[in-house]
Amino acid sequence: MIQTVSTMPFNDQKPGTSGLRKKVRIFEQPHYAENFIQSVFDSLDGFAGETLVLGGDGRFLNREVIQIALKMAAANGFGRVLVGQGGILSTPAASHLIRSSGAFGGLVLSASHNPGGPDEDFGIKYNVSNGGPAPEKVTDAIHARTLSIDSYRIFEADDVDIDTIGVSQLGDMSVEVIDPVADYADLMESLFDFTAIRAMIAGGFTLAFDSMSAVTGPYAVEIFERRLGAPAGTVMNATPLPDFGHHHPDPNLVHAKDLYDRMMAPDAPDFGAASDGDGDRNLIIGRHCYVTPSDSLAVLAANAHCAPGYAIGLKGIARSMPTSGAADRVAEKLGIPLYETPTGWKFFGNLLDAGMATICGEESAGTGSDHVREKDGIWAVLLWLNILAARRQSVAQIMAEHWATYGRNYYARHDYEAIAKDRADALMAALRDRLEGLPGTVNSGGTVSSADDFAYTDPTDQSVSRNQGVRILFDDGSRVVFRLSGTGTEGATLRVYIERYVGPDGDLGLPTGEALAPLIAAAQDVADIAGHTGMDQPSVIT
Numbered sequence: 001m002i003q004t005v006s007t008m009p010f011n012d013q014k015p016g017t018s019g020l021r022k023k024v025r026i027f028e029q030p031h032y033a034e035n036f037i038q039s040v041f042d043s044l045d046g047f048a049g050e051t052l053v054l055g056g057d058g059r060f061l062n063r064e065v066i067q068i069a070l071k072m073a074a075a076n077g078f079g080r081v082l083v084g085q086g087g088i089l090s091t092p093a094a095s096h097l098i099r100s101s102g103a104f105g106g107l108v109l110s111a112s113h114n115p116g117g118p119d120e121d122f123g124i125k126y127n128v129s130n131g132g133p134a135p136e137k138v139t140d141a142i143h144a145r146t147l148s149i150d151s152y153r154i155f156e157a158d159d160v161d162i163d164t165i166g167v168s169q170l171g172d173m174s175v176e177v178i179d180p181v182a183d184y185a186d187l188m189e190s191l192f193d194f195t196a197i198r199a200m201i202a203g204g205f206t207l208a209f210d211s212m213s214a215v216t217g218p219y220a221v222e223i224f225e226r227r228l229g230a231p232a233g234t235v236m237n238a239t240p241l242p243d244f245g246h247h248h249p250d251p252n253l254v255h256a257k258d259l260y261d262r263m264m265a266p267d268a269p270d271f272g273a274a275s276d277g278d279g280d281r282n283l284i285i286g287r288h289c290y291v292t293p294s295d296s297l298a299v300l301a302a303n304a305h306c307a308p309g310y311a312i313g314l315k316g317i318a319r320s321m322p323t324s325g326a327a328d329r330v331a332e333k334l335g336i337p338l339y340e341t342p343t344g345w346k347f348f349g350n351l352l353d354a355g356m357a358t359i360c361g362e363e364s365a366g367t368g369s370d371h372v373r374e375k376d377g378i379w380a381v382l383l384w385l386n387i388l389a390a391r392r393q394s395v396a397q398i399m400a401e402h403w404a405t406y407g408r409n410y411y412a413r414h415d416y417e418a419i420a421k422d423r424a425d426a427l428m429a430a431l432r433d434r435l436e437g438l439p440g441t442v443n444s445g446g447t448v449s450s451a452d453d454f455a456y457t458d459p460t461d462q463s464v465s466r467n468q469g470v471r472i473l474f475d476d477g478s479r480v481v482f483r484l485s486g487t488g489t490e491g492a493t494l495r496v497y498i499e500r501y502v503g504p505d506g507d508l509g510l511p512t513g514e515a516l517a518p519l520i521a522a523a524q525d526v527a528d529i530a531g532h533t534g535m536d537q538p539s540v541i542t
Helices: 032-042 062-076 091-101 136-146 182-191 194-202 216-227 257-264 293-306 326-334 346-353 377-391 395-406 421-437 512-527 529-533
Strands: 002-006 020-023 051-056 080-088 105-109 121-127 151-155 166-170 173-178 207-210 271-275 282-286 289-291 317-320 338-341 359-362 366-369 408-419 446-453 470-474 479-485 492-502
Touching: 002 062, 032 062, 032 121, 032 136, 032 151, 051 062, 051 091, 062 080, 062 105, 062 121, 062 151, 062 166, 062 173, 080 091, 091 105, 091 121, 091 182, 091 377, 121 136, 182 216, 182 377, 194 377, 207 216, 207 257, 216 377, 257 271, 257 282, 271 377, 282 293, 282 377, 282 395, 289 293, 289 395, 293 317, 293 326, 293 359, 293 366, 293 377, 293 395, 293 408, 317 326, 317 346, 326 338, 326 395, 326 408, 338 346, 346 359, 366 377, 377 395, 408 421, 408 512, 408 529, 421 446, 421 470, 421 479, 421 492, 421 512, 421 529, 470 512, 479 512, 492 512, 492 529, 512 529
Parallel strands: 051 080, 051 105, 080 173, 207 271, 317 338, 317 359
Antiparallel strands: 002 151, 020 121, 105 121, 166 173, 271 282, 282 289, 359 366, 408 492, 446 470, 470 479, 479 492
């Protein structure tokens, strides 16, 4: 039986770049999740009898919200829901399933790389029929509906068994519980030379993959250990846990320190990698050689032809504005377009759909291609492995040759977390007020050549996105970028991106901190970060 439940709006349900993310305690409020899901459905047209994909990263509250979403989908007229067994579905696997099944869209329950547990984070994101995150016009409509909603519809029934693969009914809607791994693993096998990678591993090549007690564990065990023949135990922290084992599932040098220390040890494996809470980010570390996400994007693009799925070449490369310019030089040498977009994977979707780009990446550890419409951590690891198998060189050798060819973009991101929102907004407002007077001034970073607030015109539909981050560019090609992140759940996070380019004939072996020190000082001075935030040091440096 369908129930119509009266409700009142919540004023804090504006989706960010990756859906709605809040603390679990907020989502546990009566009607909170229901309001948002109903607002999503109310913002869509034409889904009666259609298919919805549903799954998440297994974090705390995942199973409970899946039951709510199933019952609401039935009450609102969907004809079929495909749900990952146990409620598990990585974000890239969900994107693939939406595309391969012809689904109307999907609900992805995740807060990505944010911590999980009863006192941590939860999230809901709607993906559209191309498999990618909802564009701004859809998220704007969802937000508008959350402010006026007065009721939601839900099917009154017992909970659905989501642990047994098979089909059941929820009113007039069928619920299909599917293997969350098999189709995705098959897709990976169609893109990469598994035979060559398997032979490399059989020949003694060693690797370590840290799933961080998050969603990629089942995917990584199936692909790396079963299909590619890596020894059991190659995948670390392989069981998804609701609290991610009390760890922060963000694949960076702070939260994946155990992997980093292992890769820097004398007896390190040949290759190390990690992925995050929902499987869309990646960390790449060779033996004694960390690869920044920006450099990884450039290397993957330059060598993608090593993999069968990309042997015919790339149509274009897209990167987010804060990502370093390393990929730009690859695009120039390949004679293909380079697109600079705002942060947020949804901005890549139009380029991919239009066939204008093949590989995309963000400095925040996300890379992917036109095989899905999300960034994809395991995809990036497999492309690296395919390149290593084809070139028969170490990660360090590949990086050295890359920099000798293209030059090196020394790069770091400094995050100042949990800043009071009014202070963060005041810092950005003061920066914007200074932009006009900055060109021609001199500071520790050098002479400022230009300064602006990045705006993007989408080449496929001419839509414009403004206020996407403050850029300060220097005469020598260096730059500092300031941006407030939309992925946190508490306060505001200021991200400061620092980049210095050194050509192939320059000093390519400097420690990153040393190479960037003058620009780091310039960023502090120009933005008065300490004065606005009270923080003398960033919370995290990646």
